[in-house]
Amino acid sequence: MATYTKNFRFGEFVGSLIWLILWILIIIALVGLPLIFIVLFYVPLPPVNGQVLTPYLFLTMTVDPSRTLPIIKYMIHTDLFRITTFPGFTYAALIAAVTIFIERKFLAKMQLRVGPLYAGKIEGILQLIADGLKLIAKEIIVPSGADKPLFWAAPIAFVAAAAAVVALIPAAPTWVAANVDVGLLAVFAILGFFPLIALLFSWASNSKYPFIGGLRALHQMIAFEIPFILSALSVVILSGTLNLTGIVNSQITSYWFIFFAPISAFVFYISSLAELERIPFDLPEAESEIVAGWLTETSGMIYGLLQLGSYVKTYALAALFVILFLGGWAGPAVMPVELIPGYTGVQIYNHTTADAILWFTLKVFGVIMLMLLPRGISPRIRIDILLHTGWYKLIVLAFINIFVALALIYGGILGPGGLLVR
């Protein structure tokens, strides 16, 4: 049960709020504004509407809405915005945060519990922030025999690799941080880093349980890498391109590839569960056998970073599933053409992009829910069964769909000038 302090006085609460606001204002005036000016003097500002921006002009624009829009429009088309904010890291991290919340509530409902309830008053919506603050506040304990540079580098490398996958994911037409012609190949190349990071971290921990966990991670990820790539191969055959935007466009001109490659979609789903080390494939973190697997010696924010990385990776693989099989951002137009009717100023809002973002996000959440589901209904699998599944069953299944895809292409049903191509 939640406990409230007994002698709560409203006056004291309001007084403390006023003090807080006062201090925030003082700190902004004394530290914040000088800092912003220092930064603005050194950052080359763009010319907007033929006007060269000075720091002073820039700041006046931030308070005048009609003069703010051009600069926002300029900003959201920079590479920096794409990498840090929209199809990039902030969007992925936000989806990861929502995923964690949904996972907790969804699993709790499945298990006849209530899940987080008190933080943030409404259904424990701030629980994640509380947990994050707790992790930041905790001491990071490095084992005495650990290889320190590797131990510190691995969590950062893990998040960086997850974010690198995110950079290749197009979330809307032209909205992608890195539009690579071999996008799909690059995704698999980056995913190949994860077992290496897990093994290096477990080795650097200098402890038995992480070592066993790291070896398990290596076995598992290698066993599932091949069916993973093969299942994506049938999509490549169907679309004729490795570019992720091209794959989505070829689905828009025909039909979603899940109808032509359902077995591949299934194999991709199972392999991505294994890549993500989610139940039933959480052997590298098997709690009752090897304590916490390769995460045993993690503490504080090192653990937090690894968790963040794994949820960002969850988003990346769910988004990849959506792009390869569910038609990416394709969907009926539901957003209004004009956000404010009769407005004739600088247009930031674009209804096709808004539709794309909406459908893409909805589909990603649908796939993420599907990825969360096994956690409630399945026990952990054993390593020999896992390897057998990966090497024998999934590879064969993936090959079956490759032949189906080839038949579709050479039968003239899909591909250039095919029957089902609009």
Place this chain on the structure above:
Amino acid sequence: MTSLEDKFEESKRLGLQIVKESEEDRLMTLSIGPQHPGSGHFRFTIKVDGDYIVYCDPDPGYVHRGEEKMSEYRNFIQNIPHLERPVIHDSTNITYAYSLAVEELVGIEVPRRGQYIRAIASELNRQVYTLYWLAIYGIFLGHSTMFMWPTGDRELFIDLLEALTGARVTHAFNIPGGVRNDTPDGFKDRCIRQVRYFEKRLKEYEDIFYNNPLFRQRTEQVGVLTKEDAIKLGVAGSVLRASGIPYDIRKAEPYDIYNEIDFKVQYMKTGDSFARSYVPFLDMKESCHIIEQLLDKMPQSGEVRAKLQPNPKGPPGEAYRRVESGRGALGYHIISDGTPKPYRVKISVGSFRNMLALPFLLVGQKLADMPSVYWSLNYWPVEADR
């Protein structure tokens, strides 16, 4: 060309520090417990060769409480509250055998209504224990729903026992001479309602856990204990019944009113981890029938406890009585020298005998099978240490 042995001799002659790799160097020693999440208050060291366990050494005794010695300093009634501490979630059964033995020593006849209430309480408590055991078995295999569901449904029986005895976990309800108090008003209806609900839930358990193909893959043909080995090792309770021996104390040596109850001894023939985990589940189903029968046949009124002296004592002698607890046969051997305090109390528990099968079963298994074999043995460390 020289052989490897010759090279080794050569290197020794040259004064090089070369050490041959021995068989032992391949092995990795892992300590499971007492701080390991999969051990409980118990430690065993295992050696693994790759993924296979080649050696296992149980090391119990972390929660030894000296219950047997403590019993010698208290009289027969005072012993009740501390004797239930080894298995607090099966506390009615562990005091049941004690009460039976003391009654035999002192020469008390328990009223029939008291006998029925005792049996009801012990069956309810068996459900509480088995659900707790099942919950931990679920989380051992990484099935978190199977951890939450039994833990939640356990409340049904805990609430019933709370209404009956006044305490949620440690009831101190069975005492020499009968039970502490009569049933509350409306207990029968409430009990029947909750037991019927629980029977529906058991079907769902079967769907989500026992019929799960991944669970079957993990437990079938794992840690097989054959009938002969089970008898040789002297295992008890569900482990024995899973190996194909339909032996239940309630049937073999019926105590109190169990000879008037119609029930079957559930057993399976395979003797693997799956059978060992499924037999307690079948026992829970059977227990529900027993509870319904007991509630039907219970006399509507009457005494629940025989009148006793403040310090009951009997003639010098010994008594050995046992009951079927959640973990198998649980017996008390009490020697009395004619004083109100026992001269010696020996508790014989199923847990300890089941633990002896652990090294026998673990050697040759994979490391990933360790939790499923270990916890399917229906072993409760605190009870084994006493």
